Amino acid sequence: xxxxxxxxxxxxxxxxxxxxxxxxxxxxxxxxxxxxxxxxxxxxxxxxxxxxxxxxxxxxxxxxxxxxxxxxxxxxxxxxxxxxxxxxxxxxxxxxxxxxxxxxxxxxxxxxxxxxxxxxxxxxxxxxxxxxxxxxxxxxxxxxxxxxxxxxxxxxxxxxxxxxxxxxxxxxxxxxxxxxxxxxxxxxxxxxxxxxxxxxxxxxxxxxxxxxxxxxxxxxxxxxxxxxxxxxxxxxxxxxxxxxxxxxxxxxxxxxxxxxxxxxxxxxxxxxxxxxxxxxxxxxxxxxxxxxxxxxxxxxxxxxxxxxxxxxxxxx
Numbered sequence: 001x002x003x004x005x006x007x008x009x010x011x012x013x014x015x016x017x018x019x020x021x022x023x024x025x026x027x028x029x030x031x032x033x034x035x036x037x038x039x040x041x042x043x044x045x046x047x048x049x050x051x052x053x054x055x056x057x058x059x060x061x062x063x064x065x066x067x068x069x070x071x072x073x074x075x076x077x078x079x080x081x082x083x084x085x086x087x088x089x090x091x092x093x094x095x096x097x098x099x100x101x102x103x104x105x106x107x108x109x110x111x112x113x114x115x116x117x118x119x120x121x122x123x124x125x126x127x128x129x130x131x132x133x134x135x136x137x138x139x140x141x142x143x144x145x146x147x148x149x150x151x152x153x154x155x156x157x158x159x160x161x162x163x164x165x166x167x168x169x170x171x172x173x174x175x176x177x178x179x180x181x182x183x184x185x186x187x188x189x190x191x192x193x194x195x196x197x198x199x200x201x202x203x204x205x206x207x208x209x210x211x212x213x214x215x216x217x218x219x220x221x222x223x224x225x226x227x228x229x230x231x232x233x234x235x236x237x238x239x240x241x242x243x244x245x246x247x248x249x250x251x252x253x254x255x256x257x258x259x260x261x262x263x264x265x266x267x268x269x270x271x272x273x274x275x276x277x278x279x280x281x282x283x284x285x286x287x288x289x290x291x292x293x294x295x296x297x298x299x300x301x302x303x304x305x306x307x308x309x310x311x312x313x314x315x316x
Contacts, residue, residue, distance in 0.1 A: 123299035144172030
């Protein structure tokens with residue numbers, strides 16, 4: 001692979017850069033093994049390359065493997081060139097990219113595009129044991145369509161046949177967010193907005209002694225024992241000095257704009273994957289397109305998502 005200065009900076013550059021299969025393969029190899037290829041089975045450095053098969057063979061254990069093994073690319077018949085362009089698009093499009101857009105732009109089926117996007121979201125998934133600290137906003141929101149616009153069969157699915165204009169949380173999914181001001185956000189699907197759901201998650205993600213900013217929801221009141229807790233009553237005001245949850249409100253706005261404007265309909269079963277996507281873009285918003293692309297791509301290794309797992313089908 002050529003020097004860092006020759007890496008693409010725009011989507012047009014990326015399309016041209018990755019149209020060469022050999023360059024794309026070498027690019028992914030260098031990203032996975034920056035210090036030289038190691039056998040994925042015995043970790044030996046004595047590895048040869050079979051050019052005709054685009055596979056490596058370990059001279060120690062004699063086993064063969066490719067750069068796709070033990071990655072989200074494994075068992076995919078889509079070329080790495082199209083994978084790279086899909087990564088670039090979803091990492092850098094502020095409101096996300098639909099499977100139909102990937103289908104039209106990259107020439108794959110819509111079903112394959114949908115599967116690709118979910119595997120890319122898995123690569124974007126980040127886990128951290130480091131707790132947030134300092135000034136931290138905590139808030140929750142509801143994701144889902146209005147019940148009065150639902151078909152009768154869908155309303156019955158949620159256990160209610162008749163719905164008036166005041167829909168509340170009927171048929172919606174609760175999402176909780178934690179934001180350290182000036183740093184990062186974390187979001188998670190929860191069962192409800194009760195104390196038993198919210199309280200332990202705040203303690204899991206936020207360091208004791210931090211300053212918490214929340215709305216007046218009673219579920220947060222028990223947090224006063226470990227945190228400096230400041231609340232804003234949204235029935236009276238949205239800002240009182242530095243007491244507000246505007247940072248999370250901004251994140252919710254971006255999330256809902258992507259869901260309503262791009263993805264249209266998201267099943268609660270898959271919602272956490274869309275959260276991973278939006279959280280990744282938000283936390284890396286100050287990076288360049290290339291840096292966001294590379295950051296997302298580094299998450300492909302050691303992860304795999306099967307179609308049966310994605311669709312909830314039993315494995316044979």
